[in-house]
Amino acid sequence: MSKSTFYTSIGYKILMALSGLFLMVFLLQHLVINSLSVVSPESFNEASHFMGTNPLVQFLLQPVLIFGVVFHFIMGFFLDLRNRKSRTFNYAYNKPSANSSWPSRNMIISGITVLAFLAIHFIDFWIPEISTKYIAGDMSGLMNDGEFRYYHELHEKFNALPRVIAYVIAFVFLSLHLLHGFQSSFQSVGVSTNKTRSSFYKIGTIFAIVVPFGFITIALFHFLTQH
Template sequence: MNWFTKTFSSTIGRKIVMSITGLFLCSFLVVHLLGNLQLFKDDGGAAFNIYSDFMAHNGIIRFMEIILVLGFLFHIYDAIVLTRRNKAARPIDYAEQRPQENSTWSSRNMGLLGTVILVFLIIHLWNFFVPARFGGLEGVVIEDVEYENLYLRVMESFNVWWYVAIYVISMVALAYHLIHGFQSAFQTLGLDHKKYTPFIQGFGYFFSVVVCLAFAAIPLYFFFFK
């Protein structure tokens, strides 16, 4: 296993791991968004509460949560290691730099964007995931079956202006993070070609903007209309 350890602890190996875990996390965003769209149904939260109960008690989903957590941990750890290696390789900046001429703002600030997203993720998990998994939510009866009322928690949270602001700002940060990360992941994996790259960049931009706009629309919808 020595060759395996050396390969994936090298700089290129860590970039590959970051790319794979990043694309995996993109797939999670889609699944998570599809579930959260239940919040827009005008049924008093019934569909969302039933969906949340299914996610909390389905064995396959619970197993995938472990994979998801590992994906996040590997992605974050490799990002920290690569950032430190880059700084160690060039401890003193060049005398004259014009980074805006050969790189995008998001590519130069991936660390900052990632930090904002990580802080949001901790707040988000503490506010929703922990109560949903470990108790603390009120019950609600839907068709003679009692469910935990996560919908009520959503309504209460998204009627607090500063929490809505944090959520929306974090989605902006996530959009910028994805815009660079999506196409960068394909490039790292060797899927970089003049025929495919424009499509990958275009789709990545579309994916990043649409997904993050949809997520940001949820707290804004509750704050202004609920």
């Protein structure tokens, strides 16, 4: 494909869809690892230590992930602005609910909410993690008592009710985002057909419920086991 292929409306759709699909795979693996904190703190510690110290994860997958996140958000804003320019004078009376769902029309709102959550999430976990490992130079993953720190840090964070509420709200919006985003991405890359569209819709609905509500359950588990 030439460079100019991606500078078309379909090219933008494809790039948006591919970055979205990549982020959905990331979400799934993040949920699997976080779920370990509920069933086995030891396994969670081991998985977290592996992910946090493995050079392949840290210096290849992590930068790719950060690029994917930034790219998806920048493209989202870019496309939203571009689309707004295509109708500068709106209808006096419009009834969009008659023909389309709220999540499909408001991806920018659910996306901005998820972006705001990511800022909190980075401050909560990612920045302290990077600071400990690459500024303080402590790659051991251990606390003073010789135990792994990962489960302890996660469990402690969810002691605060405002944080838990913020997480729950953000994941509800993530659910709405995925509800449209999952099946939409398969349509954009041309995989969806009349025969498969309903299957993508059903799988997407399951994904959009299971993944965000899985994260909510984990946050609630850690909160409730401390109160």
